[in-house]
Amino acid sequence: MNWLLIFAIMTGALTLANAQQPIPVVKPATDGKVWGALVYATNNAKGFVGSNEQAPADFADIPQRLGKVFPYQRFEILGQHLQDVFREYESWVVPTKDLFLKVDSKGPAEGGGMNLHLQFWRDQQVLVKTDAVLKAGSPLFIGGPKWREGQLVFVLVLQK
Amino acid sequence: MKTPSEDHDLIRWLDGEMTDAERARFSTRLAADPDLKAEVEMMQRMSSDLRAHLPAEMTVPYGDFFNSQIQVRLAQEEPLIPEARASWLDWLRLPTLITATAAVAIAGFMIMQKGPAAGDSVVLSIYVPNASVHARTFHSDEAQATVLMLDGVEAIPADRKIVGYYIERTETDQEVATTTLYGKSGEVVLVVSKDVRNQPRLLSATPRG
Numbered sequence: 001m002n003w004l005l006i007f008a009i010m011t012g013a014l015t016l017a018n019a020q021q022p023i024p025v026v027k028p029a030t031d032g033k034v035w036g037a038l039v040y041a042t043n044n045a046k047g048f049v050g051s052n053e054q055a056p057a058d059f060a061d062i063p064q065r066l067g068k069v070f071p072y073q074r075f076e077i078l079g080q081h082l083q084d085v086f087r088e089y090e091s092w093v094v095p096t097k098d099l100f101l102k103v104d105s106k107g108p109a110e111g112g113g114m115n116l117h118l119q120f121w122r123d124q125q126v127l128v129k130t131d132a133v134l135k136a137g138s139p140l141f142i143g144g145p146k147w148r149e150g151q152l153v154f155v156l157v158l159q160k
Numbered sequence: 161m162k163t164p165s166e167d168h169d170l171i172r173w174l175d176g177e178m179t180d181a182e183r184a185r186f187s188t189r190l191a192a193d194p195d196l197k198a199e200v201e202m203m204q205r206m207s208s209d210l211r212a213h214l215p216a217e218m219t220v221p222y223g224d225f226f227n228s229q230i231q232v233r234l235a236q237e238e239p240l241i242p243e244a245r246a247s248w249l250d251w252l253r254l255p256t257l258i259t260a261t262a263a264v265a266i267a268g269f270m271i272m273q274k275g276p277a278a279g280d281s282v283v284l285s286i287y288v289p290n291a292s293v294h295a296r297t298f299h300s301d302e303a304q305a306t307v308l309m310l311d312g313v314e315a316i317p318a319d320r321k322i323v324g325y326y327i328e329r330t331e332t333d334q335e336v337a338t339t340t341l342y343g344k345s346g347e348v349v350l351v352v353s354k355d356v357r358n359q360p361r362l363l364s365a366t367p368r369g
Contacts, residue, residue: 028332038322038324040322049321049322049324051324053324053326065300065303065304065305066303068300068302068303069300069302069303069305069307077324078322078324079322079323079324079325079326079327080324080325080326080327081325081326081327081341082327082328082329083327083330084330086332089332089334091330091332091339092330092339092341092352092360094325094327094341094350094352094362095324095325095327096322096323096324096325097323097350097362097364098316098320098322098323100360100362102360111278112279113281120310121360122313124359124360125290126289127288127290127293127310127313128286128287128288128293128295128308128310129286129287129288129289130283130284130285130286130287130295130308131283131284131285132281132282132283132284132306132308133281133282133284134281135279135280135281137279137304138279138280138281138304138305138306139281139304139305139306140281140283140305140306140307140308141303141305141306141307141308142307142308142309142310143307143308143309143310143311144310144313145310145313145314145315145316146313146315146316147315147316147318147320147322148318152316152322158281
């Protein structure tokens with residue numbers, strides 16, 4: 001077995017064990033909060049996986065917006081994650097284990113919003129690294145890999 | 161080779177800064193000098209192309225970013241310029257070069273995509289490690305969203321089950337470099353750690369789906 005994998009599993013297992021017990025945690029400083037979701041875009045709703053996830057009220061129009069960009073009519077939220085963006089540490093937005101995002105804050109943006117460094121990961125492979133200015137009310141759609149009869153889209157929104 | 165005053169005259173003529181007498185003298189020289197005439201025509205074409213793509217006045221979107229990129233490019237190319245060619249004229253041309261480069265960059269930016277408004281998210285840079293993947297970005301006014309499209313990403317096998325989570329809260333422990341992700345009811349859903357190659361390792365506690 002790969003030693004790196006053993007190390008990761010042991011570290012994760014230890015943390016999981018510790019996470020079951022209440023430990024005093026000092027909350028790190030944050031620069032804002034983002035909502036991330038992995039969406040399955042398709043024209044065939046019969047292919048939906050049966051997820052019950054709904055976008056928060058603030059972002060309820062995300063499926064309609066996706067429909068104006070991607071050539072699909074039906075959108076299913078597979079997973080979602082509301083995440084603080086830590087000022088000094090990396091943050092992870094993990095709506096699924098298959099596709100997830102690493103977020104590093106680069107501070108507030110001029111005129112509002114946040115400067116971010118983003119890494120879009122698929123398992124152990126980084127698909128894209130990007131610097132972006134994320135503004136509230138202006139989501140970032142990352143068109144990802146094809147899956148089944150449609151495409152997986154990662155949505156990132158800065159919470160107001 | 162043209163003298164510095166000839167170059168200066170050319171710029172003044174193009175900018176319409178000459179008096180009638182100077183313009184007449186320059187026109188005479190222009191008729192007699194094919195090289196000068198060719199240079200004038202080239203600069204007029206460039207000017208005309210720029211005017212055709214740019215409004216008379218515009219705000220430079222993310223001007224600091226463009227300026228910094230231009231300065232970086234100039235700094236990279238500076239050692240390649242032979243010293244013998246450097247003269248005060250090159251410095252005279254520098255603002256013109258910067259303006260022209262910025263204008264071309266802005267024009268290209270505007271042609272490729274409509275510039276973002278103040279409230280729009282924007283992608284500033286993209287790096288794709290896998291050469292078979294191509295990334296492009298654009299802003300959709302209709303969706304009021306910024307899009308980063310990855311073309312050529314290998315499809316996820318259809319029989320692979322995608323397990324989704326609902327993550328509401330996280331805690332990060334820098335001592336062991338892990339982040340614990342919690343679900344709706346405060347349960348541990350996932351732990352994110354990194355291996356010695358700095359790659360993420362995700363360990364599920366409560367798989368769903």
